[in-house]
Amino acid sequence: MEYTIFILLLPFLSFLTLGIAGKWMTHRKAGFIGSTVLAVVTLLSYITAWQYFSAPRLEDGTFATLMPYNMTWLPFTETLSIDLGILLDPISVMMLIVISTVSLMVHIYSFGYMKGERGFQRYYAFLSLFTMSMLGLVVATNIFQMYLFWELVGVSSYLLIGFYYTKPAAIAASKKAFIVTRFADLGFLIGILIYGYYAGTYTFQPDEMSLLTGGAAMLPLALGLMFVGGAGKSAMFPLHIWLPDAMEGPTPVSALIHAATMVVAGVYLVARMFPLFIGYAPDVLHIVAYVGAFTAFYAASVACVQSDIKRVLAFSTISQIGFMMVALGVCTSADPHHGGLGYMAGMFHLFTHAMFKALLFLGAGSIIHAVHSNEMSAMGGLRKYMPVTHVTFLIACLAIAGIPPFSGFFSKDEILAACFQFSPVMGWVMTAIAAMTAFYMFRLYYGIFWGKENKELHTEHTPHESPLAMTFPLMFLAAVTVVAGFIPFGKFISADGTAYTIHLDWAVAGSSIAIAVASIAIATILYARSQQPVADALARRFHGLWTAAYHRFYMDEVYQFVTHKIIFGCISRPIAWFDRHVVDGFFDFLAWSANATSDEIRGLQSGQIQQYTYVFLLGTLALILLLLL
């Protein structure tokens, strides 16, 4: 499996080449290099997965954890060191497939979408950097290596969100993303350090001796802090504020980073530390579930009233990641085989969600490319002009709503089954949120493709179907969405590693399908026609609630208040005053006193002879007096 190093090395080399020499390449060449490298990486990932999963299992029924490379990089003590290496494990191999496939689709798509843009080569360089960082994150052998690549992913996200750097909104959004995730990473780092100290190692198998001698009590704290870092990157409430603003970046970037790969890094972190969570910190796991559930509900309610299609999709992403966190969080250790259903379901949903969410975003990009605007008011009735986009978008909406036989149904059904296993309340709450998901997605669908056309915009520029570079990825991802549901996921990934056959619990499945169909019906009644009397009447009736949801329940204003009034006003300003006046003032005073003293002493060297003699005389008289007395 030594060839796996190329999965990391090739995108890095592509980044260096495109970054340094991109200026002298044509756009075609740069795009071609970037996409070819990624195609090779995707091929290598598939080969790795094939080899890994077709190898015979070990005696206890699990797949072997392979570490083709593990190099000691920074040793702290004999037992504690930061390593760099590649770890192959069912979830990391699955993530390799997801990341490389979606990234390849985005690379091909960007050929058409970013055509003629300034900075085309820079864009492909950053995409390669991001791909390398994300791949490095998932194959990390120890938590510190994961942290390293975590930060790299954050930097790539910053660079890509702020790609249109002449736009102030984009700059502000990239800064916000980086600062919020960096702030969460502080918790992550503290968690890592506590973990390293008490578990005796940074790898994912803690040292038994250290744990027995008092380490086990500190593990929940360490894991909780690490989850804080994951919550920042995965946009859990209240650290979700950066994700809607991150839509300022180009749409393929949103598809890659903020739908399919980077935002699932937090989910991947929890999954990676899952044995430790189950064994030593089950309560923290439940906190994870509650946070995820609340986030899902919050995001779904805000998504129902947004008018910018990318914002709707962003909140939808936050909601679906909430689903994944809930899935991981409701696992219990009581029955390792069935209690770990949520783990398998969460990972399955990650896989399918990556595919159909990327499809949704790329489809949105295609629409934005056609009408040159993000707002739903500029769209309507586009099904006549863009057939391919229409069909693929519809497939993705059906998948996210949970309609069989599309993939979303299977993964969401497993999550709901796991929730019902945990507690009926959680199960019904998540079902309700699933209904809201179906509702707002179809509101979006009808708003774009049905309803009243915006004729004024069409007279200048008739919307037309996108070029093949853009429609090919849409079709490919749609095909994956259709068939992915039938993959026997449990055979490959499960909580304890043994094969798990997925049963379909018809009670849960039936209720979820029924509720989804009902939501779609409501959405159709409200939004499918050109006039929307019922929707407008509802909006007027609940005007306060509608405006609050439109403004995302004023979370950004709360943050502004806390940072500006409280932190800046009450803490930073006095400290700054103290620094400027007391600390600096002290040194200014020293300098001033030196100056003043020297000014005084300077008078002693005036060049006037009489003054010299005067001083001499005074000195002599003083001496005489001294001798007298």
Place this chain on the structure above:
Amino acid sequence: MEYYLIVSAIMFFAGIYGFFTRHNTLAILISVELILNATDINFAVFNRFLFPDGLEGYFFALFSIAISAAETAVAIAIMINIYRNIRSIQVGKLNDMKW
């Protein structure tokens, strides 16, 4: 004997006062002459009253007179030179230092 010393003390301090308060450099040099003379009187008086047999104070005074003469000559030569260069012998004008 003390009365002689008081006289020389008065002359001495008159010289010091003149040294501090005069603007003309030559007046300062004159004050220096007064001081030197006062010390000569002191030496002569001490020799006469306390050591009538020896001549040390006598000769000291003698040589002091000779040396003051030499010093005065050189000082006046310097003053003449200064006068040639800056056309003034006010001591306030003489405070320009090297750097």
Place this chain on the structure above:
Amino acid sequence: MEITLETVVFYFLAVFITVCSILTVTTRRMVRSATYLLFTLFGTAGIYFLLGYTFLGSVQIMVYAGGIVVLYVFSILLTSGEGDRTINKMKRSRLLAGLGATGAGALIVVFITLKHKFITTTDLAPLEINIKTIGNAMLSSDKYGYLLPFEAVSILLLACIVGGLMIARKR
């Protein structure tokens, strides 16, 4: 203390010297200052004669009164003789400072002088030091001979002559 001629002469000379020295340093005009200096030097010579040191007094008159004062008068006339009087716009602070320092010093000295008891020597044995003694003492190289200082002073005088010429020559 009986009033002898000696005391009368002494008091006269004392007053004379005091007055003239104070006038030397307080007068505005330079030539007058030089003249008062001359008188002071005469007074000093008088004191030497009173003490019985005739040779010293003569040397004083010859060198000081006859040579140095003439030198001063010449230089005063050369430099400030063009009607440039001593501009006495004295700063009040400087005057007071000088006066203060002088007064303090004078007080200290007088205090010391009168506090300590010197050997009571009111009566002076008349003294006659003749030239032969002086000459022998000055030019002998025994224990109390002053040949070395004599030669040194002569070299010093030579150096001063040369130096004076060098400094003040015409460029």
